[in-house]
Amino acid sequence: MKEFAGDTGLVAWHRLDLREPMRLLHLSRSRLTQDLEALAAQNLLQIAGPFKHRGILLSDPKRRLRFDTNILTQRRIEATVKLRQMQRYCELASCRRHFILDYFGESHASPRCENCDNCGIVWQTSAEATLLAQKILSCVVRMQERFGAKAVAEVLKGSSTERSRSFAGLSTFGLLRDLPLKQIEKDIQRLIAASYLARSDGEYPVLQVTPKGWEVLRGQRQAALPAPADERQHATSPRKIKGGTLLQTLQLLRQGLSITEVAQARALEESTIWGHAKELALDGKIENLDDIISPQEVAEISRFLSKTESFDRATISAHLPRHHPSKVFFVRAILQARQRGVKI
Template identity: 30%
Template structure:
């Protein structure tokens, strides 16, 4: 099996001219029937790594996926691309499953999606043995490892695949796996000398921002105002919070819904479908939502609360910008979130080792939120990848925090910890420093110590921020087993008794962020945005008519490229990334017509547009000028003007071609076109016709032939 066939399939079915980094090497290994492990970030193109081989290899690829909704989503997208695919899970009736089984036996499918439970159910492995299986693809493979952040015991039984089908290659894919998890995937699945591919975890299109947890709702509404119409997800910690948030957003005029595991299945399915189809802009959800969607045009993700680990955070923000277009990730952080999460983890009846692991991972997440250095570098380092320079696309890089000599502030805090015998937690320490007279302070006699009230001039929020920095830098330790009381360290004693200097970061929200001064944008950018919105509306109407989510028709990045390039013919449209032959046949003409209409409208307003030269010709024709007159007026070759006329005719404009090509001439020229094809060079047609017909007549005849006109 040659990689050339894979490249052809990539363009034909998926509309891409070339593979992303590593995809071609991965596919090459699969085509050689070798086992492969793929670590690639969400949105990095994992699906292509098994979908393309499935198309070109004989037989059916069996995809093991943990979520029913994701299966449906991917199968819908494959069918739209012209790839025969199906899924089997508990949502289907016995009759539907029987039909799919017969399709498999008749070699009518290229991909079959199943859940782990279905795969391991009675008799299913026996059924698979009756098929010609080309490949097993195991999605979300990190679920197999107890070291992973989303361990699922049923995944450990997938080793049966190599035992039952030793000759069938296996590709295991995940978006999040550390060193231990990666090793576990290989061992648990009994993979044979697998080639391991680790793609860069960098998602440079996602803008990373962390904001303090106060006044969250107002900050969210301000954010949504700046992202009007752009779909996104707000992750909340509790089910109740998702419902409350959705209700408040709707009251403020936003199209929002909520999603959590406590909802009845039909209600969950409806909420998800509304979001997938762009009928609502915002879904407020617990972490139960997200893994089950393949929606490529999510433009932003907001975390209302701190996630429990970096893996979850990274996976969840990765649901934004899967199409490669610009996306935003906003995280709200407060120390109270950390305490709530700690309580949830310690109260959960899991093994002690698992709890300890989860607490360590939570601590790493907290450090990320409190960081004063490039956030992307911290993320990449967590996954074992280094970055030579700051990313320039996170809040820290855009607004580097200023530092100041914080020695006196730190000494006040350390002194108060020492004088309270290291028996206070963070909240009580702040009360002591600010001179609070609440019952806890008074009953313990902390109002009598020397440092009581020594920090009155510093706000509660600033004290919390400074204490977080002290924790991160090792100036104090948190005794988790002693009600989270603060303890002194060797480092703190040097500051307290040897007057060692300490630099603190002064956290201030940037004035630019608060005022959001919007610079005037160039006219061409405004026009591009206007066309993009027109194309989005068209995409939505087509998607509704075809009963599929809009991004299945075309991704946002594909529409953005259309808006920038303004393709007005078949060749130009097929050059757009994401437009394959199948989709061009389905939707190409509608989008070209919309682009042409938009350009005509803008042309009438006097807007100069790239690629609008044929519309100038249209305007001249409508004024009654002949092709020769237009050519002379515009200093063009007459053949170019006729080419404009042909393009306009192909797109449905009322161009009277009968003046320039007779029926008899067209009949003869059409035979040559039928022989060489509509995409052949005019010169080849000219020579085949014995050089009897002028080039412009041939070009106009091609336009008529393409339209299959009754002219």
């Protein structure tokens, strides 16, 4: 607080740093400025201009500002409920149109609209998908269902954050270290969409295992997970490769040419051909990956990926000089797909 002589004598100014109220109130600078101007319009405060005594002056220091905390609390609860509804809509695995109709109290004749993205979901049921679900569900339970998706993903990744290190003693710590953190978060969302996990209510929701999720965790049922969005697109709209560049690469690979030989034959960069190979493999067009890359190479690259949380082409060249960087990205994509239950 600073005192200086104003038009009405010695007055007390509260020097204002907008960053602090912006942080506490979760407001943007423009919104906070608008709110301050609204209070100034009601003669509750005065805002000094951009000079050395910049700050806020209460028009009447003896006048107490009265706030109805009950109204403010109720508004916050209502806003939180709306936020959770929007979050559920985003994480939904059932028909989105029906969710909207139910929200507005309208009826619908059929269980599916067959037009939204969720009505085209491909559900994956496999031993790999079940194992992935069990790993995530187990981590949620071992963390006592007291944390959100971000914290659970960091523990599964084995991240080096202070919060994650406090769970280093858990058997699930680093259980999915081969996957990128964002991929683990997406897989957690898939479990929420499949109703194996649920978010608690309240201002700070945490993950909780549902009765359906407990059945998967105990091995009483297989997990059925919605396919990731990119694979869902492949399933609902198969890539047409007839006569295209992917088909040309596929034909040469089926003739027994290596990736390097295909690149030379087509006068393309080797990285481009590895990109073709990844798309063809994920589309199920390559029957045997051993024809492209040997199991020994996959094992060597897998060991590198398990020890390296993030990397770029320079890192790959330094640690795996025998392998083309695009080959490493190819192996990572295949391993991630297998973790999600895709049979490749």
